[in-house]
Amino acid sequence: MTFPEGFLWGGALAANQCEGAYLEDGKGLSQQDVMPQGVRGPVTDQPTPDNLKLIGTDFYHRYREDIALMAEMGFKVFRFSIAWSRIYPRGDEAEPNEVGLAFYDRVIDECLKYGIEPLITLSHYEIPLHLCRTYDGFRSRKTIDFFLRYADTVLRRYHDRVKYWLTFNEINVTLISPLLGAGVMTPKDQLSAQDRFQTAHHQLVASARATALAKQICPEIQIGCMAASAPRYPMTCDPQDMIAMMTSQQELDYFIHVHCTGEYPYYAKRLWRENNVCLEITEEDRQALKQTVDFISFSYYSSKVVAADESRYTMANGNIMRGLKNPYVPVSDYDYPIDPEGLRYILNYLYAHFHKPLFVAENGLGARDVLIAEEHGGFTVKDQGRIDFHRGHIQAMARAIDDGVEVFGYTSWGPIDCVSAASAEMTKRYGFVYVDRNQDGSGTLQRWKKQSFDWIGKVYRSNGADLD
Numbered sequence: 107m108t109f110p111e112g113f114l115w116g117g118a119l120a121a122n123q124c125e126g127a128y129l130e131d132g133k134g135l136s137q138q139d140v141m142p143q144g145v146r147g148p149v150t151d152q153p154t155p156d157n158l159k160l161i162g163t164d165f166y167h168r169y170r171e172d173i174a175l176m177a178e179m180g181f182k183v184f185r186f187s188i189a190w191s192r193i194y195p196r197g198d199e200a201e202p203n204e205v206g207l208a209f210y211d212r213v214i215d216e217c218l219k220y221g222i223e224p225l226i227t228l229s230h231y232e233i234p235l236h237l238c239r240t241y242d243g244f245r246s247r248k249t250i251d252f253f254l255r256y257a258d259t260v261l262r263r264y265h266d267r268v269k270y271w272l273t274f275n276e277i278n279v280t281l282i283s284p285l286l287g288a289g290v291m292t293p294k295d296q297l298s299a300q301d302r303f304q305t306a307h308h309q310l311v312a313s314a315r316a317t318a319l320a321k322q323i324c325p326e327i328q329i330g331c332m333a334a335s336a337p338r339y340p341m342t343c344d345p346q347d348m349i350a351m352m353t354s355q356q357e358l359d360y361f362i363h364v365h366c367t368g369e370y371p372y373y374a375k376r377l378w379r380e381n382n383v384c385l386e387i388t389e390e391d392r393q394a395l396k397q398t399v400d401f402i403s404f405s406y407y408s409s410k411v412v413a414a415d416e417s418r419y420t421m422a423n424g425n426i427m428r429g430l431k432n433p434y435v436p437v438s439d440y441d442y443p444i445d446p447e448g449l450r451y452i453l454n455y456l457y458a459h460f461h462k463p464l465f466v467a468e469n470g471l472g473a474r475d476v477l478i479a480e481e482h483g484g485f486t487v488k489d490q491g492r493i494d495f496h497r498g499h500i501q502a503m504a505r506a507i508d509d510g511v512e513v514f515g516y517t518s519w520g521p522i523d524c525v526s527a528a529s530a531e532m533t534k535r536y537g538f539v540y541v542d543r544n545q546d547g548s549g550t551l552q553r554w555k556k557q558s559f560d561w562i563g564k565v566y567r568s569n570g571a572d573l574d
């Protein structure tokens with residue numbers, strides 16, 4: 107199995123899940139600071155001490171140590187996000203927070219010191235709380251302009267050192283969790299489909315305009331979209347299940363289609379009609395959307411099974427997007443389906459439909475790791491399951507490349523443990539490096555290499571050739 111020369115191997119983190127320092131050096135609050143239980147719990151008025159993200163895994167102070175560990179694992183790329191609320195604490199200031207900008211200068215320079223390519227997500231589930239409270243996040247068109255001001259600031263500041271950028275993390279999640287994806291504070295059960303689709307439209311316009319801006323600032327920048335890409339499988343070959351699969355898949359494709367072709371797909375009309383949606387799309391919006399991306403990036407954790415009549419089946423466990431139980435695939439500690447072949451499938455699917463280079467921006471196994479003492483002192487985690495998970499997915503990616511798909515990078519999710527997004531917990535860990543932080547907030551924050559640490563280093567350094 108051979109990967110193309112220069113293939114970008116690495117890992118991905120998000121500011122709100124690892125940085126901590128939630129009020130340090132002028133940072134403002136974001137919606138994450140008032141979501142102590144992630145999308146699964148209530149929003150609080152103020153940050154509360156049970157919110158693990160306030161300290162995160164202290165990347166803000168420990169980025170040097172963490173990036174050194176990444177270099178030791180042979181990273182060629184580190185995908186991270188900038189906390190918008192560190193740059194524009196309220197979101198609507200005229201001038202950015204210089205101390206916040208300087209922090210990312212240091213992170214970027216630290217990556218470059220090791221020959222690690224930084225890949226920046228402009229917005230990863232993190233929007234200044236003031237914009238969320240005042241404008242309901244991207245539910246308001248006004249937020250597009252604030253986002254562009256922020257994007258302009260960071261693109262101008264870092265473009266000479268950062269070639270790869272993504273606009274919104276998992277942009278399609280806005281339809282499922284408008285709070286997480288778009289900073290909409292109005293509870294989801296009070297939002298109509300019209301509200302959710304219009305919010306998503308504002309983000310699509312913001313994404314296209316940020317892409318145009320990036321190209322204007324530096325034509326060499328490569329900028330991509332990012333979508334949560336669980337491929338849909340039909341439960342049976344019943345034609346009705348096939349149609350259910352097709353329409354569910356279209357809800358994902360909808361977002362990628364706009365980014366890749368510059369307009370809404372033909373089936374959007376049906377989707378809007380069925381949901382009683384009448385989008386407000388201005389002529390200016392239409393022109394803006396014409397700006398397409400250079401590549402598609404996506405997260406892949408597992409496939410999702412659907413059926414015309416889902417009440418006949420059992421639901422599988424899962425994060426934000428759950429499907430039906432698939433009897434053919436094993437499950438993780440968290441009872442989430444594990445399906446490496448689905449990665450080969452979605453890579454082929456996306457390439458066949460959109461003909462753009464692909465980047466696997468997230469993939470990983472969330473597990474309840476157990477820290478064990480080592481003979482010579484120190485601690486580790488025996489995480490053979492994680493090794494098997496990544497081996498299976500990297501092999502599937504290699505087969506997709508062999509199929510002819512153009513894939514240029516793979517960043518595992520949470521290479522150094524971080525707080526989870528959906529449930530804001532510390533117990534579910536994805537890393538090759540264990541962070542000593544417990545669910546009750548205790549812990550030294552010390553980093554310990556897991557068994558998978560050496561394994562992934564070997565894989566990355568051999569450009570995916572040594573998977574034993």
Ligand code: BG6
Pocket residue numbers: 120123231275276334405425468472519525526527528529534
């Ligand atoms: C993706 C997100 O959906 O999944 C990440 O982009 C998130 O932010 C990851 O952490 C894993 O999900 P979770 O909820 O287990 O952390």
